[in-house]
Amino acid sequence: MPVMILFAASLTVIGAVMVITRRIAVHAVLWLVVTFLALACVFTLLGAPFAAALEVIIYAGAIMVLFIFVIMMIGPAQPESDREKEWLRPRAWLGPAILATLLCGELLFGLRATPHTGTPAPITPRDVGLSLFGPCVMMVELASFLLLAGLVTAFHIGRHRPETP
Amino acid sequence: MTPLPALVLLPVLGGAIAWLADRSRTRPEQPPPVAWLITLITLILETALLLAETFRQSPDPGPWLDHFSRPWIPPLGIDVRLDMDGLSLSLLWLTLILSLPCVLLATRQIRTRPGLFHFLFLATISGVTGTFLATDLFLFFFFWELMLVPMFVLILIWGHEDRHRAAMKFFLFTQGSGLLLLLSILGLAITHFRETGFLTFNYFTLAATPLSPALSMVLMLGFFIPFAVKLPVIPVHVWLPDAHTQAPTAASVLLAGILLKTGGYGMIRFNIMLFPEAAAHFAPVALSLGVAGILYGAWMSCQQNDIKRLIAYSSISHLGFVLTGIFSGSQAGMQGAIIQMLAHGLSTGALFLIAGSLQDRMHTRDMTRIGGLWATMPRLSGAGVFFAVASLGMPGLGNFAGEFLVLFATWRVSPPLAILAATGLVLAAIYALKLVNGIFLAPAAPAPSPTKDVPTPQIAILGSLMIFLVILGLYPRPFIAASAPSPPSVVTGKGEPNHAHP
Amino acid sequence: MTELLLPLTVLAPLAAAVILFLSAGRLPARQAGPLATAAVGLSAIISTLLAVIVLSAPPSAPIRITLWNWMTLPGFPAEIAFALDPLSLLMILIVTIVGFLIHLYAIRYMQNDPDTARFFGSMTLFVAAMLVLVLSSDLLCLFIGWEGVGLCSWLLIGFWYTDPANTAAARKAFLITRTGDAALLCGLLLLATRTGTLRIDTLLQAVTSGQIPPAPLTAVALLLLTGALAKSAQIPFQSWLPDAMAGPTPTSALIHAATMVTAGIYLIARLHVLFAATPAVMTLMAVIGTLTLLMAACNALVQTDLKRILAWSTVSQLGYMFLALGTGIWQAALFHLMTHAFFKALLFLTAGAIIERVRHERNIFHMGGLLRATPGLAAAFLTGAAALAGLPLITAGFYSKELILSSVWQATFPVGGGLALSGHVLWSLALAGAFLTTLYIFRCFFIVFSGPPQTEISGTTPRLMTIPLACLSLLSLLGGIVEMPDTLAPVHLFTRMLDPSHPLPHTSDPAWLLLAGALTPIAGLALAWTLWGSANPVIREAPVPTPGAHRVLTARTVESRWRPGIVPDALFLRPLRILNRIGRYDLPDRLSDSISRALCRASTLAAQTRTSLIAHLSSRTLRITREGSLLLGRMQNGRVRWYAAWIATGLCATLAAAMLA
């Protein structure tokens, strides 16, 4: 179903572009959710339903909630919108855009001749679980360390301390 | 036992002693001038030695008076070879006759490092003596350089205001041309080696080297140019006025009186004797150069206001006669050149002595600032007039005898050149009269005249030089007879090379 | 006896000169003069003795003494040798006797000068040199004396050296004569190479035997003539002699009367055989003599300086002598030389005395009326003037001049190519010269001695100075009777003595010739009297450059400083001066200097370039480093976005490189 594929892919790209062009952070977060959801579709189409599920649950659920919380805590959006407008002048984005386009073009040019193989068979959560707790158990440990480190860091930085010079 | 090596070594040894004695003196400010005394004694000993040598019975009947030979560097065929003929003898006498007045009149006043000064002075005399005696070409070159270096130092340290430049000029010219001399000597020796198979620097052996005309001409020029620089011949004379002007009095006298004569001596001994055919071919050029030197030197001399410079240029003019005489190709010219060398040494040396004593008293050499000396110092002025007149070629004095003989010989070769050279006599009159009318018989000038004349003993020394000049001018016959150079081919006796058959 | 006396003649003054010079500043001034005078007097006595010996018993050949061999060369002997023949005898008599009188005079004249030793030393050396000149039997030996007189003239003319003009005049005299000397030397060289000897008798034999081809002989004659002309101040060398008046008056007398200028006459007379062989040169000589005598007489007529008038008169009289020599009658030339020596010495010494009396005033127009104050001097001057003018019968000058004039009348002068110049032309010119001579000398006499006094006259002339004047006056009057024209009385003592073998051919001169010679001076005297001497003279005032009698005679302005020597100056001295100016710098010296300076500058430049290059490079490196570090520093600006951008750029670049590779 190429229409499905095309739709999901284009939605992903459009969402991403919308994310980086919004002036108001909440809008951007919402567009980001759209992007993640579309990407979950793409994962499904690639035969990775487990990954798609995780994408929806963790990214679009947990991480986006974090963002929303933070935005909430930071406060009013109105002056920010004006400032973002001022920052998003063409002079400011033209150079990065060109750079990014250049990189994109190069990568596309480099990957253009990727051979088309047959449709992949879906990889079930079972396979993933077997692999995960089979040969790749070390990865799990690493991820747990990582998460722990993130937890500690977030706690440490976000802790409210009296101002000390 | 021949005294020839002693003649060469005595001055430099005496100089070394003088130096050491002066260094060991405790209070340097106080004369007694130890160095001066030792120098004087050395020269007197040297004179005695030369006297003995002069009246010594010649060991062999040939024209060469004395021989001395010892191997020095046998593998290269280099010997210590000293030979004396009439030419060497007369030039040695000139050396002594000039250096004695020099020491008596001019070097006693030296205050800065007198020991070193006298050492260098005597070293120069040693070099000159060696140059006049050496008949091994390598040894000749050694002495040639030996007399150059002390003179350079003399000018450099004790000279007048512009001494550094003058000394450098002197050194560059003579040293540069000395290199050419070395090359020519090597060239001659190597040619001889190629021809005969054994290496030698012996003058007499090399004289017999068969040479192609072209090679002979090249080698002759190689010898000619350094001698021409020393003589000096006109295009390469530029070191002379500066060196003479800036040198201290004693060095000026040595330079003008003796050192220039080594050039003439070399031309006679090497150019004419070793390469007669090439020299005869080259003679027209040399004659023209000589006449050009006569006119140019006189012309330049007319234009000078510096006393010593005027005398220096007049030397160029006089030595033009020497060059002309040497290359005129006849015996008369050769004799004239020798007489002219002797007379020029005496007259110009005396003029430099007088100029030096004037400078000591008046602290200037500018003729426009000196004048009216006759009124205060008639004796010195009289001597000055006498030597100036001798230098303009007054008949009856030494210079005229030489000049006449040279002109006589030149006229046989080329009358126009002789007429031009005779014109030089008119120019000589101009500069000599300018000198006299500029300082002695002249209106009083701004520079304060000294109130005292020079003391009688000094005038007596100058007077003896005058007597020599008069004798040379009126009765040059014995000198002509005695100072004839001996040809290299007639040497006989024990001086004959004994290493010819190794 | 004579062999001993002959060198002594020279030795006496020479020894005096040496003593005087050696004693410089020690001998008291009062003794210098007597010593010198005694020496010259001794010499004069010896000459007289020699004259007595020689004339009492005339030897068949000249007395020769070879003192020593000067130089010996293959094919050319040169000797210091003296010879005494009548010619030399006459010359040494003139030189020593006139010289002695002049020395005697100079004792008082130079009494107050601080430097008498130098003066008398030079004077005696002068006499000695002149004696060497006239006695030598060898031309090279003669050349010693020849140069010697030049040297002494330089010493004496520039005696008062405190005035630069004097030394300049001395140098001029020496240089001009030296130019002639160089020519003479060339002539000697030519002779020596041709004949192999310079002994005069051998030489003359060689000439008579035709050993020398004509062309070299003419060249020799011309060169010798040049030397003689320069020494005797003839055209074109005449300019030095009037300037030579800068010296003390006895010097002038010595130069003009006895020594120096007569040397040229003597040389040609001595070598008359050689010159006789070259007729063209003889003609040239005669013409030059005639021109000189006219020119000099004209010059003398317009001078105002007493001594200059006399100087020009000397040039003029020497012209007569050259005319005589050119005619071939060298005996007449010598006769005139002798009488001229007497009266010219007289005139100069008198002039010196007059000038001393009028406080060293030399302009004749500032004198005047001296007749009453100084009758003795006036008489002496009148005697001299009369002798110079050649007033007939009573003066010596008449006889000598008459001898020349009558000989010229009859001579012919070959010019070459078959043409000849008639003697009549030169005779008439010489006669005109005689007329002018009378005119100028009596102009001088009348202006100085007659008329109202113009200046104060002081002092008296010392007796020591009057004695020589008296002697010379006597000689000026009576010196001529030794030789008389045939028309008057056949007295030929002088010419017989000089050349016994070849007496002058005395043809029958027409009587009117003698009469013309006698009347011309009288006419001149009359005109001079009318113009300057009479009670109501035509011309009295100092001549000013206005048209008048003077303007007829000279085309130029009439000034005492008028320099007739302009032409020779332009000929000789100016080129020398220009050469001198050009030669201020020694060209090769300059060249080497500039080369060394250029080398020095080049090396400095190279060093500078190197230094600047290195400096430039280092500074550039420094700047690049600094700017690079600045750039890098700007990259490290702490802005995350920029880091990201750099990362992206690097990624782009790497990818591009990978793909392009």
Add this chain to the structure above:
Amino acid sequence: MTALPPGDALLLAVILFSTGLAGILIRRNLLFMLMSIDIMLNAAALVFIAAGAKWHDATGQVMFLMILALAATETAAGLAIILRLHARGRPSLDADTGNLLRG
């Protein structure tokens, strides 16, 4: 169901990555930068998934999990920093003033 070819998924990942990069470069607001980083991480995750699909290997998804953990940690730390900055009086959340960070 018609599957997406992994090659095409790669192209999508490239575009996504570029977009995230552009976002980082363009935006000065730290929040947006964090979001852009998330987009880029997702692009990387997409590449892993596509690779796993191509070779039919579960390891790709394992790596996805890893990236997921990484993104979570990163977001947590980043948001903590933002909160911290805000608390310290930098309400603008301008990344370019990060170089003024003290203490």
